Amino acid sequence: MRASGAAFDVGAGVAAKLVFSVQPVSTTAGAPFGPSVQVVDSQGNAVTSSTASVSLALGSNPGNGTLWGAALVAVSGGTAAFAGLSIDSAGTGYTLVASSAGLAGATSAAFDISVGPGAKLAFLVQPSNTLAGVVMAPAVQVAVQDSAGNLLAASTADITLALGNGPGVATLTGGGSIVATAGAATFAGLSVDKAGVGYTLTALAPGLSGVTSDGFDVTAGAASRLAFVTQPASAEVGATLLPVTVAMQDSLGNPASSAAAVIALTLGDNPGLATLSGASTADLVDGLVTF
Numbered sequence: 413m414r415a416s417g418a419a420f421d422v423g424a425g426v427a428a429k430l431v432f433s434v435q436p437v438s439t440t441a442g443a444p445f446g447p448s449v450q451v452v453d454s455q456g457n458a459v460t461s462s463t464a465s466v467s468l469a470l471g472s473n474p475g476n477g478t479l480w481g482a483a484l485v486a487v488s489g490g491t492a493a494f495a496g497l498s499i500d501s502a503g504t505g506y507t508l509v510a511s512s513a514g515l516a517g518a519t520s521a522a523f524d525i526s527v528g529p530g531a532k533l534a535f536l537v538q539p540s541n542t543l544a545g546v547v548m549a550p551a552v553q554v555a556v557q558d559s560a561g562n563l564l565a566a567s568t569a570d571i572t573l574a575l576g577n578g579p580g581v582a583t584l585t586g587g588g589s590i591v592a593t594a595g596a597a598t599f600a601g602l603s604v605d606k607a608g609v610g611y612t613l614t615a616l617a618p619g620l621s622g623v624t625s626d627g628f629d630v631t632a633g634a635a636s637r638l639a640f641v642t643q644p645a646s647a648e649v650g651a652t653l654l655p656v657t658v659a660m661q662d663s664l665g666n667p668a669s670s671a672a673a674v675i676a677l678t679l680g681d682n683p684g685l686a687t688l689s690g691a692s693t694a695d696l697v698d699g700l701v702t703f
Contacts, residue, residue, distance in 0.1 A: 475503025
C-alpha cells in the first residue's frame with residue numbers, strides 16, 4: 413500500500429541570472445526588432461516577482477554599428493520586453509548583451525543586419541574649392557544608400573548632378589547623368605566657369621531622396637586679359653569724356669581682383685588724327701582702373 417501526501421507548491425528561487433527568452437532576429441539596417449530577456453533563478457525558473465531593470469548593449473559588433481531605441485526596460489512578470497530596437501550598420505554576427513545589477517548577464521545568439529532597400533543619395537566625396545574653369549580634385553562622388561546610410565553596392569541608379577545654389581549665372585561642366593557602379597557615381601572633370609562664393613551641387617535619382625552638397629567657392633584664375641567694363645561715350649571736341657573703366661580678367665572673364673599692374677590707355681582707331689589728353693596710365697585697384 414502507499415499513501416499520497418497533501419499537494420504542495422514549488423516556487424522559483426532567488427533571482428540569479430538573465431536569459432534571452434526571445435532572441436534578436438536578423439533584419440535590415442534601421443528596421444525595428446524586439447528581443448525579450450527573462451529573470452530566472454539558478455535553475456532557470458522565471459522569477460515573476462522581479463522588479464529589476466534590464467539594459468541591452470551590443471556585444472559582437474562586426475559592422476561598427478550603433479544600437480538605437482529604448483535599451484533599458486523594467487521587468488514585468490519576470491520579463492523585460494524590448495520593442496523598436498534597431499542597428500544602423502550592416503554586418504554578420506552581431507550579438508546583444510543583457511545586464512542587470514546583482515544578476516549574471518546573458519549574451520544573445522548571433523544575428524545579421526543586412527543593407528536595406530535604396531532610399532537616398534549621399535555625397536561620398538564633396539566638391540572642393542577650385543579656380544574658375546579648373547577641374548575639381550578629388551572627383552566628386554555620389555552614392556546610393558539605404559535609410560540608415562549603408563552603401564547599396566548593387567545599385568545601378570541613374571544619378572544626375574547639377575548646380576544648386578550659386579552667386580550668379582554659371583555653367584557646370586562635367587555634370588549631367590551617370591549610372592552608378594558598385595552603388596556610386598564618380599563625376600570626373602567637374603568645373604564651374606564663374607567665380608563666386610557659396611556654390612552647391614544637387615544630386616537626384618529616380619525613386620531616391622536627393623541631396624545637396626556642402627558649399628564651395630570658385631575663385632578667378634590667373635589674369636590673362638583686359639576688358640572695358642565702362643565703354644567710352646561720344647563727346648564734343650575738347651570735352652572731358654565720361655569715366656572709362658577697364659578690368660583685368662582671367663581667361664573666362666572673371667575679375668582678377670588680386671592682379672597688380674599699370675594700365676595704359678591709348679587711342680586705337682583714330683580717324684581724326686586726334687590727341688588723347690588726360691591721365692592715360694593708372695594702377696589697378698581690386699582688378700579695376702578708372703580713367
